[in-house]
Amino acid sequence: MQIGKVVFPITTLGPGNRVGIWTQGCYRGCKGCSNPELQLLDSSKEISVSELISKIKDFPFDGVTISGGEPFIQIDQLYLLVKELTHLGVDDILIYSGFTKEELEARQDEKIFYILSNISVLIDSPFVLELVDDVPLRGSSNQRVWLFKDKYKDAYRRFLEEEKRVDIFEHQGWVHFIGIPGKDYQDVYKKYLEVKPKK
Ligand code: SF4
Secondary structure (H helix, E strand, O other), X not given: OXXXXXXXXXXXXXXXXXXXXXXXXXXXXXXXXXXXXXXXXXXXXXXXXXXXXXXXXXXXXXXXXXXXXXXXXXXXXXXXXHHHHHHOOXXXXXXXXXXXXXXXXXXXOHHXXXXXXXXXXXXXXXXXHHXXXXXXXXXXXOOEEEEOOHHHHHHHHHHHHOOOOEEEEEEOOEEEEEEOOOOOHHHHHHHHHHOOOOO
């Protein structure tokens, strides 16, 4: 599976301390995409699902968030990842997709149905820069937050009422930007550019 990055802990893309997994590759090319470095597929980013699971399984996480890139263009591996996480007992899995839920369901693919039946949340639809709002978790107001599992609905509803925030931190000389900026995204990017890597 082509994976752009894996980060733990993240607290801005779902409740609790989460593992964030960003898949590599997306054909959509949304204007204002906050992860342009994840758009091109890149075979050097290939890692097997079992290696990925070994990398994350001992983290003390509350949930897993899978973003991208577009996770559903690697459907076989995404299916395996969700299946392995589910078998490990990971119950709170949030996935972002630029496809709508209806587009995914229309593919009539058993793997997609398995994923949608086992994750707790899907945030769907492409990012539209002109529709950026200040609701946490989503980038723009056309994106929908589908809460599938009753046991997590209250936690996600509370999270959706919080202020939108972004974590900015430095790791191994790179500045990482985790979360989805709101209408003040230009100030956030400015702050991001002002972070200087330590020598
Ligand atoms: S779907 Fe997401 S990763 Fe793909 S171009 Fe749009 S914002 Fe970027």
